[in-house]
Amino acid sequence: MVFRLAQHEFQDTFLDRGNDAFQRTPFRSRIGVWGPWVTLESAVPHLSTDVSLPGDLAALERIPFGQCAYGAASYPLRRFTVPFDGGERPTGAEVLAALEVRAFGSDHLATLDTATLPFPGYRPGTRNDEIHTDPAQQHLFTRPTHEREYGEPLGASELASRQALEALKAEVAGPLYFVLLHEDDGQECQLVVLFAVGKSKRAKRLIGVVTQQVCHNLCD
DSSP states (O other), X not given: OHHHHHTOOOBOXXXXXXXXXXXXXXXXXXXXXXXXXXXXXXXXXXXXXOTTHHHHHHHHHTSOOOBOSSSSSOOBOEEEEEEOOSOSSOOHHHHHHHTTBSOOOBSSOSOXXXXXXXXXXXXXXXXXXXXXXXXXXXXXXXXXXXXXXXXXXXXXXXHHHHHHHHHHHTTEEEEEEEEEEOSSTTOOOSEEEEEEEEEESSSSEEEEEEEEEESTTTXX
């Protein structure tokens, strides 16, 4: 399987650049599709020779991720991975470094050098990029508070989304991080990139999912 993955070409086809979105992406390297993964172009040489990568692929292929649970558009959750050089219990700063975030912008985080990051709060009109470990304040999967927020029981898709989150948490060592990135420095824009990632139990890399979503009525 490693040999097969090595034959895939990186394709810069992940981000939806319609309606003037993502004129400048949040990353130092291009983000795109590489075989069954979304990853950064700079990560491909390392990933293509990683003999343990098929184990993570098989694990994530068993999880039916579906679509982004909240927001105005229906974007699918895609499997994501990049190499990771941080510690056994990743900090927020180490996760952002692995994601090659070009300019993380937040007026509300005192430090990123910790593995326990609470949700910083919703403050529109400010630099509002997010990284935190609170599943009740993320947009990718059905939240634990969904029934209370919406006043109705979970449907089949909401229940599947919640189960997918639990399955993903079981595949990572340490916290699962939820990341929201605007196009540049936390400022309001057309679309944002969303991650749920953590350190693989099998190797030094981040694994999880990535998607995108309309910025208005989600984060600004």
